[in-house]
Amino acid sequence: MQEAQVIRSLSALAHEARLRVFRALVVAGPEGLTPSAMAEQLGIATNALSFHLKELSHAELVSQERQGRNMLYRAAFPAMNGLLAYLVDNCCQGQACTPNASASCPC
Numbered sequence: 001m002q003e004a005q006v007i008r009s010l011s012a013l014a015h016e017a018r019l020r021v022f023r024a025l026v027v028a029g030p031e032g033l034t035p036s037a038m039a040e041q042l043g044i045a046t047n048a049l050s051f052h053l054k055e056l057s058h059a060e061l062v063s064q065e066r067q068g069r070n071m072l073y074r075a076a077f078p079a080m081n082g083l084l085a086y087l088v089d090n091c092c093q094g095q096a097c098t099p100n101a102s103a104s105c106p107c
Contacts, residue, residue: 001082009083012059017044018052022061025075032074
């Protein structure tokens with residue numbers, strides 16, 4: 001992962017609402033969530049949610065897909081795994097810090 005992408009990702013996640021939205025999408029897994037389900041679940045107004053989803057999408061942390069009349073949002077697991085790998089790269093002077101130091105998600 002390039003440093004510029006890491007900065008975009010961390011900047012997008014450095015907001016309480018966006019972090020909550022991203023975490024909700026991670027929990028939802030590959031099935032994703034609609035904006036209305038997210039707004040209800042997180043208690044975020046739909047217009048504010050739209051702004052936050054746009055920011056996460058710009059940072060390539062979420063993907064969107066139209067399903068009929070609805071948009072479905074999913075966490076971009078490869079981008080998330082790339083960000084985590086970048087953050088722990090060369091951790092502990094290149095040695096594994098724990099027996100299971102994997103930074104990737106099996107999703």
